[in-house]
Amino acid sequence: MTDTLATPAAQASASTAASSAAATVTQERRIVTAIPGPKSVELQKRRLETVSDGVSSMLPVYIEQAHGAILRDVDGNQFIDLGAGIGVTTIGHTESSVVDAATSQVGQFIHTLFTITPYEEYIRVAELLAEHTPGDFKKKSVLINSGAEAVENGVKIARKYTGRRAVAVLDHAYHGRTNLTMAMNYKAAPYATGYGPLAGDVYHAPSSYPYHDGLNGADAAARTIAYLEKVVGASDLACLVVEPIQGEGGFMVPADGYLPALQEWCTANGVVMIADEIQSGMARTGAYYASEHFGWVPDLVLTAKGIAGGLPLAAVTGRAEIMDSSQPGGLGGTFGGNPVACAAAIAVFEAIENNDLLAEGQRIEKTLKAGLTELQNSTDIIGEIRGHGAMVAIELVQPGTGNTTKEPNAAAVASISAYAAQHGVLLLTAGTYGNVLRFLPSLALTDDLIADALSVIDDAIRAL
Known part of the structure; x- marks a missing residue:
């Protein structure tokens, strides 16, 4: 058949x-x-x-x-x-190339579960992510289903790597509708109303919003860092999760220098800085990832939405030593990295290159x-x-x-x-x-x- x-x-x-x-x-x-x-x-x-x-x-x-x-x-x-x-x-x-790639893969096999019997398409997507996410260091990926799931896994990996508990996000952020990500969102209604209790150890730091706060990048970063040091404590902070351009919050673009300054502080204090590029990634902003516009090289990058042309696929990609901190079997999921979605994602990467x-x-x-x-x-x-x-x-x-x-x-x-x-x-x-x-x-x-x-x-x- x-x-x-x-x-x-x-x-x-x-x-x-x-x-x-x-x-x-x-x-x-x-x-x-x-x-x-x-x-x-x-x-x-x-x-x-x-x-x-x-x-x-x-x-x-x-x-x-x-x-x-x-x-x-x-x-x-x-x-x-x-x-x-x-x-x-x-x-x-x-887009015809995506339709053709997905249909061809449907005719080969639709599902085996990568953690049971793997397949090349998953590997190829990981290779493409390593090539196109910011940074020239060795990277590895895990593929999952959705943006919120990517956020959950990014936090999980950061906690495992650092041995720390706390998670920090920025004001006006949006990260999803799961229990953890609801707690990470700035705005409760309608995403978290009545759904508590929510996950703990999540802290909301002031962000860079130049239109309203008037701060340059250095001053905005100093304000954020002061909050993290005084309210959370660097020694307890596993990760800082940041949208380089905030999506649901209103497409806020941070002041120049803000994100690199935060990354410098995170690196100095052993904190994993995570770029939530779920909405802003995959050529959306005229670069493969919006982080590139700000000279920011994050430790982990979260990809979803545009990666597979409409099919459900997401990824956490980052420094190999961080990604490899999880024990075998600690990452994965039944449909994560589905071969049909992977085939579509490969076609999306090729379309971005071939069609400029x-x-x-x-x-x-x-x-x-x-x-x-x-x-x-x-x-x-x-x-x-x-x-x-x-x-x-x-x-x-x-x-x-x-x-x-x-x-x-x-x-x-x-x-x-x-x-x-x-x-x-x-x-x-x-x-x-x-x-x-x-x-x-x-x-x-x-x-x-x-x-x-x-x-x-x-x-x-x-x-x-």
Whole structure:
């Protein structure tokens, strides 16, 4: 049966399916019904009968096909996707090389469990991670399923290596929905509300947020370090977990020098510094990893979201001596490093190289920031534009406040995102105070689609 599934005919069928999506889903915004449309309304009724209310959706339109930077719903409406599944489909929906790689692997074998009978695909992903994560030292990896699981494993490995208990994170951080990661998040609602008791020995240190604190990198790092030394104590601290660009918190970009200064302190005090690159990694920011923008070489790097083109895969990668501190059998999981997801991940790495997607990220940043700057010049509610590559955000403030009080304007964010959705642009919101619009598109987003999306956002701002 395996041989039959792996035939060229089967692989050709996968290519045909990918080609069909490319032909059917044109790269344009198109609204043909009310939003949501009648078919989506019917699916929403079915969903409410069987799916937990705890699983909410930002927009109840049900997707039937997707390609590139466009989502097509069951009613035939096409949306410019500026969220990419919260940073997952980084190289674009139904990218043909990823579809072909995954389909071919399905025809070979779907699962054996690497910790029982291993396979080459897992090794190749680890090799690629060692090559592309920051640092020229010897590295090793463990593959798991999700971002939160990567955080859990990173902390576990750091505790094993150091023999210490405490975990430090930064204000405005987001790390997941598991018990430990809920405790690591800055914002409890809705992620931790009612789910306690949460994991202990987690400490929240002040972060670098230049738009609001006005501190340079050295001063912001000194403030963070003072907290770690006085409140936690370096001798008890196993790790400091940091998003180089904070995601859910609002795409906060730290001041220059902040992250290297923290790494210097961590190294001097035997603390493992972990880069949570779950949202910012895999070419998202115009570099393979956002840490590169800041001259930061972390001890461990966490990868997930965009690594496998939409299939579930995550990794912890880092210094070999730290990764090897775990005893045999201490790391792993039933589905971790699934061969189909690994095959897709290999294709993603190859697509980044073959299609020069780092340059595409840089192009998107240039075009998007230029358009957002024009919007900022025409309104007084855009306080700051920030980010790198295809990871850009605008922070909205109350009218007239500008760079003075910088009072959050969450109502404007809600209105703009709702207006955009009704007109075929899918936007993500973020920020501790709900006042940030984040742009997290795939690298397949064209300049024409950026211009079209910004025209809708311009209309939304005027409609306020």
